[in-house]
Amino acid sequence: MQKLRVGWFSFTCCEDSTIIFTEILNTYWDKWKEKIDFVNARVLREERPIENLDISFVEGAISSKNQEEKLKKIRENSKILVAVGSCANTAMPSGWRNTFDQKTKEEIKFILERFSHLEKVEPLAKFVKVDDKVLGCPMKEEDFLNVLNKYLT
């Protein structure tokens, strides 16, 4: 049986769902080892090309043009793209700066310019088609398993 090719990617966030993902492996690694190949997962292994993925789980909001381009590359190379956690789905709480008043926006402006931030922090769906969602901050373990199990035969 061909293994499901899965990617796990993180953009601007606290990576709490990554930690939940590594916790879920405590219980499920043994069951999944014959069924899933975690091809891309920076927390677990060396960098590999992003190509031919069955499912990509993407956490975090988009803060820069480079992140936007990487997200589009993940989309082009994934049959299913799942937005994981609050930041990926709503841009919050990583996008607090979107809500700042004018005075606070002025205060942080030099940092945004210096490090090429986008004008606003955006959820994934602003740039790419999102096929499925796992909500929560961090993601709910049960919801992640439900989404993954939909595609595990």
Added chain:
Amino acid sequence: MHQGNFDLSLDEITKIEGHASLTLKVRGGKIKDLQFKIAEFKRFYTQAVRGKGISAVPQLVARICGTCSNAHILCSTEAIEKALNIKNTPQTMLLRKLLYNGLIIRDHGLHLYVFSLPDVINKESLLSFNENDPIQHELLHDAFAVKEAGGRLSTWAGGRSVL
């Protein structure tokens, strides 16, 4: 050990928490230049907490880091309690200590087994360990058992593994 001249560039360092890159320049066997760059985008929590209700702050700043959110939530709670001169019962302090110890066990397990150990035994990932090798088999199963123990302790004492 490398001798002579070479340049090394890692755009994205793997098996760490967060995003970082590294460039290294070696000349005559000596490091001439080393740049470690944190590639995270700022989320401006310092500004975001201004004007928020004091009871909302611990949960808000917990999202500074998903790895050590339990430490952030406990630290900010303690800061608020000191500001308001709130005294806790010994039971509360004990539960917090257990919650924190759960984080230490889980996080040290992650660093030791998932981030560092593959390099020690020349594997690119914990997931590449050979289960037919008795030592690698034991280490792989220890990794998940240790992390699980820490997570369970935090869940028991604080309700969730990652607050």
